[in-house]
Amino acid sequence: MTQENQKIIALQNQVDQLRQQLAQAQKLTSLGELMSTTTHEFNNVLMSVINYAKMGLRHKDDATRVKSFEKILAAGQRAARITQCILGMARNRSDNFESTDMKAIVEDALVLLEREMRKYRVAVERDYHSVPPAMANGNQIQQVLLNLLTNARQAMPRGGTVTIRLSYDEKAETVDLMVRDSGQGIPPEKLPHIFDPYFTTKDGPDASGKGGTGLGLSACRDIIEAHNGRVRVQSTIGRGTAFTIKLPVVKAPVPAPGVTLPAGMPTGSSETA
Numbered sequence: 001m002t003q004e005n006q007k008i009i010a011l012q013n014q015v016d017q018l019r020q021q022l023a024q025a026q027k028l029t030s031l032g033e034l035m036s037t038t039t040h041e042f043n044n045v046l047m048s049v050i051n052y053a054k055m056g057l058r059h060k061d062d063a064t065r066v067k068s069f070e071k072i073l074a075a076g077q078r079a080a081r082i083t084q085c086i087l088g089m090a091r092n093r094s095d096n097f098e099s100t101d102m103k104a105i106v107e108d109a110l111v112l113l114e115r116e117m118r119k120y121r122v123a124v125e126r127d128y129h130s131v132p133p134a135m136a137n138g139n140q141i142q143q144v145l146l147n148l149l150t151n152a153r154q155a156m157p158r159g160g161t162v163t164i165r166l167s168y169d170e171k172a173e174t175v176d177l178m179v180r181d182s183g184q185g186i187p188p189e190k191l192p193h194i195f196d197p198y199f200t201t202k203d204g205p206d207a208s209g210k211g212g213t214g215l216g217l218s219a220c221r222d223i224i225e226a227h228n229g230r231v232r233v234q235s236t237i238g239r240g241t242a243f244t245i246k247l248p249v250v251k252a253p254v255p256a257p258g259v260t261l262p263a264g265m266p267t268g269s270s271e272t273a
């Protein structure tokens with residue numbers, strides 16, 4: 001073997017190692033974000049319980065006490081919904097793709113983020129069309145959604161609207177999930193880099209502890225790529241950004257593992273995976 005070949009093999013090994021480290025870093029970042037989201041949410045719920053319990057103790061009249069109990073009940077029910085989501089994610093740790101109800105995945109992600117959205121004055125609009133099941137790993141898609149929704153929120157520092165659209169592209173045989181914000185937009189010269197690992201324009205984590213590592217979108221791209229899907233982005237400065245994810249629908253019969261599913265062939269704009 002020539003010296004040149006040895007060098008190439010050594011470099012290839014190095015690249016493989018760096019790839020593995022990157023995948024690990026991406027996983028840890030999403031886990032960290034999930035932890036910080038759920039911890040925040042839980043803390044908010046606990047604060048409600050504590051404050052309304054105090055109110056009920058302070059005021060002796062029936063009306064105030066009934067109101068306090070109602071608020072405590074609502075907070076408790078919300079806490080139960082949050083733990084259900086987390087348990088669901090923890091239970092399904094496999095990397096398998098299966099028939100997935102995308103609407104349920106979106107709603108679960110929103111349970112975790114709805115309060116944060118309200119706090120930052122972001123209205124969430126749902127535009128759900130009827131869609132067939134997608135061939136997907138629910139946990140991973142939820143991770144993608146949390147990343148996209150957090151980016152959307154951070155692009156609207158003075159609040160705005162995020163629209164989540166679910167639709168079926170019959171021709172491409174894909175379920176399309178779009179997350180659109182009314183935020184600052186992405187300058188055209190930055191657009192080609194947003195999926196690069198560690199590319200960020202944020203100074204660091206915001207008040208909610210999120211953002212600034214630049215791994216969010218690179219993890220999204222890797223996940224969608226593994227799904228044989230597509231992700232495309234359209235952005236206009238000052239008007240907003242829309243990310244669309246196209247996932248293959250479940251075909252009957254379900255293909256054996258290793259069989260490549262056809263994916264959509266969207267056009268135009270910046271596109272990856």
Ligand SMILES: Nc1ncnc2c1ncn2[C@@H]1O[C@H](COP(=O)(O)OP(=O)(O)OP(=O)(O)O)[C@@H](O)[C@H]1O
Pocket residue numbers: 029147151152155181183184185186194195199200201202210211212213214215216217218241
């Ligand atoms: N919806 C959006 N609107 C405007 N810019 C965006 C949007 N989504 C992503 N970007 C740009 O792409 C960059 C990369 O996004 P990415 O999610 O990968 O990293 P990040 O949000 O900076 O950090 P983190 O990895 O912690 O999420 C962002 O820093 C931002 O400049």
Ligand SMILES: [Mg+2]
Pocket residue numbers: 147150151211212216217
């Ligand atoms: Mg991000």
